[in-house]
Amino acid sequence: MPTPNAVPPLHGYLPSQAAHTYKAVGRCIYCGSTHQLSDEHIIPLGLGGRLVLPEASCSICSTKTSRFERTCLRTMYGPLRMLYDLPTRRKKGRPETLQLKVKRTEASEWEYVQVAQERYPFLITFPYFEAPGALTVVEKFEATGPVTQRLWIRGASPHHDFHELLQSLAEELGVHSLMPESKAEVSAFCSLLAKIAFSYTVAERGVAVERSGLASIALGENMQNCMHYIGSVEKDEPPSVFLHELSLGHHTRDDSILVRLRLLAKLGTPTYFVVVPSQTHRSMTE
Ligand SMILES: [Zn+2]
Secondary structure, three states, X not given: OOOOXXXXXXXXXXXXXXXXXXXXXXXXXXXXXXXXXXEEEOOOHHHOOOEEEEEEEOHHHHHHHHHHHHHHHHHHOHHHHHHXXXXXXXXXXXXOEEEEEEEOXXXXXXXXXXXXXXXXXXXXXXXXXXXXXXXXXXXXXXXXXXXXXXXXXXEOOOOOOHHHHHHHHHHHHOOOEEEOXXXXXXXXXXXXXXXXXXXXXXXXHOOOOOOOHHHHHHOOOOOOOHHHHEEEOOOOOOOOOOXXXXXXXXXXXXXXXXXXXEOXXXXXXXXEEEEEOHHHOOOOOO
């Protein structure tokens, strides 16, 4: 029986990304291998990505990329994917109840209770960054690895005032307070951004396979120079009509390509920029 405050169904709330299959590459875009090639989903299928670059990733590299993709999809966007019914390879495995941290009385300790998936106060999290180091005019860029000072966190359902949702849920569960939790896997997320930008540039422009710093981040290997290539903008843009926003621009100063990327843009999420260095996008087109 539906509860008075039941969350309206959100299946179909998020628009689909227009499907597009690019020309097959015929070798691994990350390492150049021609062995056991598989198709690369530029944005993961689990986030509704439908841009496909065929025969573009070898088995070794796709094991590496799927590792951080899985981390992001499960820990950061897993609940959200349930809420919006985004694609999954194993739908049957989705739990009907999820655990939520609650305090029964003001004085009691935090504990976990099971809450039906339809009533769960899902959060969605994105890290904010500085502008990419490659775009800022500084004497010397200091390599730091993935860092964020600030997170974008929202209640995942667009139909609710999140505080009202929490309040009515606390009443319903008969608890004093509850604490929705979310995780930001910043390093895995940076690799995801790098992978999307890198494979998208290859798909659109054709790219020389070179072991660039960005490719190494896109494989989750060496994250040291991560913030040189990746950044976000300070100010949020209004929610998009598209599921994701992904586009290429030129950064003229040294001919690097600048990829603009906004995952789940329909939810009003932050905008990211990834710098694809010029030496990695030249020779295949020439
Ligand atoms: Zn490879």
